[in-house]
């Protein structure tokens with residue numbers, strides 16, 4: 161029996177996937193006086209984001225259709241915003257990929273009265289599974305591009321994300337890491353409290 165009534169679509173942003181560069185990459189981008197070299201860092205980040213979003217699109221684009229999780233969705237509905245600083249003001253190349261709660265059907269589904277493009281709810285678990293893979297792919301692409309095309313080096317580290325850019329002056333890292341900024345903020349808060 162054909163469905164003659166379609167529920168209203170309450171579309172909203174469901175996920176804010178963050179793709180953030182290694183701290184050393186962001187710090188060098190923010191401080192390098194050789195701006196042509198700095199730009200290569202941003203380009204490598206963008207290539208990494210594109211690789212990751214392409215992967216999300218291919219593997220995470222499932223919608224609920226007739227109560228069945230289906231890959232009939234044609235594409236993710238996303239909004240992408242790039243930032244080069246954190247909210248605290250330290251250099252931090254990162255891109256937010258907002259993903260909608262719904263995906264459009266790729267083809268007409270006449271038996272259900274749904275045309276191509278009709279929005280159906282996204283299958284969250286499938287998208288989150290793809291996200292678990294997309295994050296490392298982003299970092300791997302960024303790092304590979306910098307090593308192969310521009311001769312940068314990386315090594316393993318205990319700090320997140322597990323790899324660090326070689327050749328950054330030690331003082332720069334200490335000055336611009338988020339931890340340092342947070343402690344500075346804490347100090348400002350303590351000073352402010354002391355003034356009250």
Ligand SMILES: [Zn+2]
Pocket residue numbers: 243254256
């Ligand atoms: Zn941001």
